[in-house]
Amino acid sequence: MRNHNFAEKWPQLGVIRGTVYNQETGLTGMIDALFPYVAATFAAFYAQFWRVLAYPVTSGQRVFWLYLLSSMVFAYWVYVRRSKASGNSPRSLRSFATFLFPKEVWSHSSAWLDVRYFFFHQVLGKLLYVIVIAIILNGTFQWVTGGPNLVKATQTVPSPTWVSFVVSFGYMIVVIAIVDFVAYILHYLQHKVPILWEFHKVHHSAEVMHPLSNYREHPIDNIAYAVGTGAAFGAMMGLANNYFGYLPSMPEILGVPLILFLFNIAGYNLRHSHVWLRWPGRLSMIFPSPAHHHVHHSRHPDHLDKNFAFVFPMWDVLFRTYHMPESDKDVEFGLYGQQGESEYSSCWRLYYIPFRNIAAKQRAAPKSKDDNAPSNPKA
Numbered sequence: 001m002r003n004h005n006f007a008e009k010w011p012q013l014g015v016i017r018g019t020v021y022n023q024e025t026g027l028t029g030m031i032d033a034l035f036p037y038v039a040a041t042f043a044a045f046y047a048q049f050w051r052v053l054a055y056p057v058t059s060g061q062r063v064f065w066l067y068l069l070s071s072m073v074f075a076y077w078v079y080v081r082r083s084k085a086s087g088n089s090p091r092s093l094r095s096f097a098t099f100l101f102p103k104e105v106w107s108h109s110s111a112w113l114d115v116r117y118f119f120f121h122q123v124l125g126k127l128l129y130v131i132v133i134a135i136i137l138n139g140t141f142q143w144v145t146g147g148p149n150l151v152k153a154t155q156t157v158p159s160p161t162w163v164s165f166v167v168s169f170g171y172m173i174v175v176i177a178i179v180d181f182v183a184y185i186l187h188y189l190q191h192k193v194p195i196l197w198e199f200h201k202v203h204h205s206a207e208v209m210h211p212l213s214n215y216r217e218h219p220i221d222n223i224a225y226a227v228g229t230g231a232a233f234g235a236m237m238g239l240a241n242n243y244f245g246y247l248p249s250m251p252e253i254l255g256v257p258l259i260l261f262l263f264n265i266a267g268y269n270l271r272h273s274h275v276w277l278r279w280p281g282r283l284s285m286i287f288p289s290p291a292h293h294h295v296h297h298s299r300h301p302d303h304l305d306k307n308f309a310f311v312f313p314m315w316d317v318l319f320r321t322y323h324m325p326e327s328d329k330d331v332e333f334g335l336y337g338q339q340g341e342s343e344y345s346s347c348w349r350l351y352y353i354p355f356r357n358i359a360a361k362q363r364a365a366p367k368s369k370d371d372n373a374p375s376n377p378k379a
């Protein structure tokens with residue numbers, strides 16, 4: 001039998017040497033030594049599972065009950081308008097429920113995959129995401145200030161005055177607008193850079209949408225976004241700290257920055273849903289509407305690579321990627337050119353397909369370059 005002497009094979013792994021595996025205790029000793037780490041990992045996943053179950057009562061989450069309720073109120077308004085326009089259907093709670101949970105959505109496998117993937121990815125992928133964003137935020141903040149870390153800096157807020165209130169309001173608008181601009185650029189790149197598009201495609205592979213479809217995102221897509229927006233946010237906080245001598249706070253409602261609270265309560269959950277809601281006329285250019293994001297998810301050729309913005313549609317208006325039809329008659333969710341049964345059909349496949357596609361493209365690269373085409377075939 002071969003002698004598995006880990007200590008000699010990988011002397012650089014000091015943790016393994018002696019503590020996890022050693023000649024005297026052998027495999028049993030290794031299992032004993034690893035047990036606390038395995039147990040801690042399980043405990044972290046278990047705690048995360050309960051955190052996910054608590055999303056509907058957590059104000060920082062998009063599916064917080066208040067945001068769901070406000071989306072329902074907006075949906076009711078759309079329902080009333082539609083039934084008035086059609087002139088024949090009598091309104092009732094039952095017919096509103098049918099409007100809210102249509103058969104076309106809930107008889108589709110894509111809808112149920114989003115429910116399963118929500119739990120799968122929020123428990124498995126979210127832990128990684130949270131760690132990455134914390135490191136990036138703190139790292140860029142320290143890099144810009146050259147001083148204390150974020151935890152220490154947030155403890156040195158002066159006593160509030162009307163000046164600090166104005167500062168905090170202005171700080172919120174500037175920081176959220178800049179981070180949103182960086183998010184716009186990142187989202188644009190997620191569509192235009194072939195390797196990033198493979199990961200972002202997972203989000204666009206939903207063929208019907210409901211609020212949990214929002215969470216259909218690949219972990220690499222999450223991390224690419226978190227690194228970019230986290231660095232922008234950390235740097236902005238660092239600059240503000242340098243300028244004011246303390247880190248301003250943002251005005252908040254239920255612990256959520258005011259602008260984001262308003263964004264969430266203005267029908268956020270309809271962005272990923274079948275309920276088409278746009279603000280009248282040019283208001284949709286200023287205020288984010290669910291319809292703005294529906295167009296982004298549509299596979300109609302006129303809608304491809306449009307409406308990348310998250311909070312402020314003005315980025316799309318400024319950079320000519322804004323598109324807002326009067327109605328949703330051409331809006332159909334899914335990937336351009338996707339026909340028949342989707343191959344994005346299970347939780348593991350949503351994780352695995354981007355890697356498979358990238359590997360296949362790498363192999364095929366010398367022969368053909370143009371099947372790397374991003375989402376817009378016209379680009």
Ligand SMILES: [Zn+2]
Binds near residue numbers: 187200204296
């Ligand atoms: Zn997108």
